Amino acid sequence: MDNKADKEKEILIIGGGIAGLSAGIYARKNGYAATILEQHDKPGGQLTAWNRNGYRFDFCLQWLCGTRHGVYHGIWNELGAIQPASTTTSVIDIVVDHEIFIKLVDESGEYGEFFVYADMDRWEAYLKNEVAPEDAQGIHKLCTMIKTCAKLDEFENPPGMRSLWDYACYLYKSWSVIPVIVRYLKKSIKELIDDLGLKNEKLRYVLTQFGQIGEDSELPALGLLMMLAFQHDKNAGYLKGGSAAMTQRVREEYEKLGGKFKFNAKVVEIVVENHSVVRGVKLENGERVLADHCISACDGHTVLYDMLGGGTYDVPSELKKPYEEWSVFTPLVMVAFGIDKTIVSDAHDIGYFSPKSKIQIGRTMADGYNIMNRSMYDDTLAPKGKTVLEIEFMSPWEIWETLSDDEYAQEKEDIKKRCIELLEKHYSGVSANLEVFDLATPRTTARVTGVWKGAYEGFVPGVNNLGTYLPTELDGLTNFSMAGQWVTPGGGLPPSAQSGRWAIQKLAKKDNKKFKH
Structure with a gap:
């Protein structure tokens, strides 16, 4: 018994x-x-x-x-x-470390292209030589801070279960990062840009845009520094x-x-x-x-x-x-296309934005959208000689929560049509090779996972x-x-x-x- x-x-x-x-x-x-x-x-x-x-x-x-x-x-x-x-x-065969973290493109043409390299030494040289030579000193400070932040790690134990030894080890490992944390934990990216004395209009705008993670929501300065630090340290790869x-x-x-x-x-x-x-x-x-x-x-x-x-x-x-x-995070719409053609993009993730006007996709007036090409480096996503391209954009929950079934079906059709136009804009002739289409809306996310407001x-x-x-x-x-x-x-x-x-x-x-x- x-x-x-x-x-x-x-x-x-x-x-x-x-x-x-x-x-x-x-x-x-x-x-x-x-x-x-x-x-x-x-x-x-x-x-x-x-x-x-x-x-x-x-x-x-x-x-x-x-x-x-x-x-x-x-x-x-x-x-x-x-x-x-x-x-x-x-494990080395499974993890992919990107050379380009993201490429940003101004669709109006005013600011042109902007690359964010994963390696901060390469990014520093690019910013100094091709974007903002007049901001060389501030750029050096920025990239140095990012590399310093790579030394920061998490606590292993939860709050309330940390010993003095845990805190001592944390301080020892992260000592050089403490000044950055103290200075930028409660500061915005704009305040970081001002602190660095960056003057170049393109650099200022794109860095601010890079931190946008929702409607009227901006990643704090420390969050931006840490995100790029993980990339520089080759500790945030794709599986x-x-x-x-x-x-x-x-x-x-x-x-x-x-x-x-x-x-x-x-x-x-x-x-x-x-x-x-x-x-x-x-x-x-x-x-x-x-x-x-x-x-x-x-x-x-x-x-x-x-x-x-x-x-x-x-x-x-x-x-x-x-x-x-x-x-809360503004929910995403993800529009996916299976394409009967090999497509090689400049970067695995390209973000398109427009500083002076919104970009309409269905009912959404978006600040921008991203086109991702993961199948360039992951052959499990598409058959040989074919490609998966995915378009993502933020779309407020309020647009979706009250749509009738008929309105919802029409919205998905409108989004599909618009996203094909966007693909054609950047990959001319691609629509002739479209084989498969699907999309996930904020309502999909809420239905499948139960997440509040699609956040x-x-x-x-x-x-x-x-x-x-x-x-x-x-x-x-x-x-x-x-x-x-x-x-x-x-x-x-x-x-x-x-x-x-x-x-x-x-x-x-x-x-x-x-x-x-």
Whole structure:
């Protein structure tokens, strides 16, 4: 007869994206029985791709922080995310480091082309020689700061579980970066540009444009510096096989450890007893699933305002304020084309913008759009001799939330027609070779993943909240914790995976277990 004390603690994880998969893997490594409840028919969440007539359209992976070293790299290794597909394939064969991070093009012709090279020495020479020789001193300062920021790493342990030794090691490794953090953590890119004394109009405009991540939302100066630092350090590469292959590797690791899935299992309620104890969940089909502990690894707004107690939970002010006041990412439209022709682009990602007028794509008046050609360096995305081109642009949620079915269908047709025109503009004659078309709208994202307002990476990291960690355990509520993109501004794959790890670290500590990873 089983001794109850020897039974594995049952954990339910709501959401099978990277945060949920991470929580599941660490749960199994630490002796917990783990079941992931996923509303879709496969795991991955927004780390997803889909096949269409021999082509694969990738919704997510462009570059991944932690492909070479550091705390994030350690997490990816623990999850099996960057492990070779076979014993004859090395990690070097899987990771692609781009020479050009992005190419930007002014469609009006005023500012012409602008390259952002991944190597800061090369970028510095380019900026000094071809863009703004008059700003040589400021350019040197900028590129030096970016290279310095490459020394910055994440904490391995979560807030509240860091020792003095953790902080001492962090300071030792990051000492030279501290002045940059102090100076630019709460400053905008415009303030950075002014501090550097940059005068060249093109350089000033493009750097500001480069930091735009949403409607009226701008990446803080430190965020821009860190993003380019990862590129310079060759620690933010692309994984061949893209989102689908990465998800499959992590899924296999989870299942190898004995983790279980329940697909097509949409959670509508987190069952709370006596307003204080979480006992399990209720699914859309009426089924109740009980557990000793629940981890939400899905949309934070839905959890707090709809799921907990069936929408009766009194959301605390420290969580209510972000959802009421912080900006969220403007959702994306992704339009994908399978093309019966080999196309070589100047860069894997080309961003087109217009400083003096908006660019109309369907109902959206966009500041710009990007055309991505991942199949140049990933032959798993298209058959030999063929190409996948994807157009992405930001499109406010308000455009999509009230469309009728007929209006929605027409909008997709209008977007398709306009995007073919844009492809023809930059790749003349390409429309004659179009074989396959598909698109994902903000409504697609919300339907498949449940994400609030289609905000694919949650809260925008701004000067008011960069580096903030929201509570993941709620006062007065036991047997429950939160993970995923909504627990820290900026979201993305690395913080999501880290949040799943941290959720199990905290649980293991409560249960007096030595955390295993």
